[in-house]
Amino acid sequence: MRNILIIGIGAGNPDHMTVEAIEALNRADTLFIPDKGEEKAALRALREAICARFIRRPDYRTxxxxxxRRAEAGSDYHGAVDDWHERIAARYRALFETELAEGETGALLVWGDPALxxxxLRIMERVAASGLALDWQVYPGISSVQVLAARHRIPLNTIxxxxxxxxxxxxxxxxxxDQDSVVVMLDGEQAFTKLDPAELDIYWGAYLGTPDEILIAGPLAERSAEIASVRAEARARHGWIMDTYLLRRRPA
Ligand SMILES: C[S@@+](CC[C@H](N)C(=O)[O-])C[C@H]1O[C@@H](n2cnc3c(N)ncnc32)[C@H](O)[C@@H]1O
Structure with a gap:
């Protein structure tokens, strides 16, 4: 049996590693560091910085x-995601078999919190279902949504x-x-610019937790164009962006 530790590492700030996550990192024989997407260099650098800072043994193995990459979804979004997950699961299975001996422990460093x-976690289910004897445990991380709320000093829900x-x-x-509080993630199309902004406030954050963090808040009608332009400029400058926002309906 091989054992895998699924460790939430926070969404950009190494200070957001929990003590439990640090102890889990230190139990791993091998750390698997994913590489994906346009933002990959920055995200990989953060994972490497976390390993260098928190792993006590100098000879740890990554x-x-x-x-x-995911195929273009076209009209069959769920089919494209299913096929993509199957290919990722096959990649992980091959790596677990070749890079971990029976009885060894591997770790996957997951951005933010693994549940969000x-x-x-779905891919681990697939790897196990493919017949590899595997156990895994999950260590929660601080998600970008929690950082967004903390930075803007707001609760996510109304009473x-x-x-x-x-x-x-x-x-x-x-x-x-029927919703007065909507958190939006994975928005590459700036969907907020196409909404009727009446009665909505936006609390937006990009690169949350990192030294490049940007925060903008206010009535959506007044902030929408500003956020779209700040976002485009930051994305061009960094070569990638991750942003999250809360839309809050003002009480009638
Ligand atoms: C694949 S999801 C992963 C979410 C992650 N598990 C979490 O708990 O934050 C990626 C999305 O999370 C949000 N995100 C992740 N890190 C972020 C950050 N540092 N600043 C702003 N948004 C972030 C963005 O909406 C991005 O499109």
């Missing part, structure tokens, strides 16, 4: 994981009300009438 818009956490793709369908 193995890069070349994450396959991250497929690592006694629910929060919707969704994607830019789904927000394009509009803010549901």
């Amino acid at each position: 193995v890069p994981v070349d994450i396959p 818009y991250d497929s690592t 006694g009300a629910p929060i919707l956490i969704t994607t830019g793709r789904r927000l394009a369908e509009g803010v549901p009438a």
Whole structure:
């Protein structure tokens, strides 16, 4: 049996590593460091900085994981994601078999918290279902959503009300009438610019937790164009961007 530690590492600030996550890092024989997307150099650098800072043994071992790209989704989004996850699972299975001996422990460093818009846990289920004898444990991390709320000094929910956490793709369908607090992630299309801004405030953050953090808040009608332009400029300058925001409906 091989054992895998799924460790949430926070969304950009190494100070957000929990004590539990640090202890888990130190139990791993091998650390698997994924490489993906346009932001890969910056994200890989953060993972490497976390290993260098928190692993007490100087001779720890890392193995890069070349994450396959997702095919264009076209009309079959779920089919494209399913196929992509299958290919990632096959990659992980091959690496676990070749890079970990029976009885050894590997670690996957997952951005933010592994439970939030991250497929690592679904992929582990696939690897196990493929027949490899495997056990795994999950260590929560501080997610970008928590950093967003902390930086803007706001609670995510209004009193006694629910929060919707969704994607830019789904927000394009509009803010549901029964929601007054909507957190939006994975929005490459700036869906907030296409909404009716009436009665909405936005609390936006990019590169949260990093030295490049940008925060903008205010009525959506007044801030929408400013955020779109700041975002485009920052993305061009860095070569990548990650941003998250809360939309809050003002009380009637
Ligand atoms: C694949 S999801 C991963 C979320 C991650 N598991 C978490 O807990 O934050 C990536 C999305 O998370 C958000 N995100 C992650 N890190 C961020 C950061 N440092 N600043 C702003 N948004 C971030 C962005 O919306 C990005 O598109």
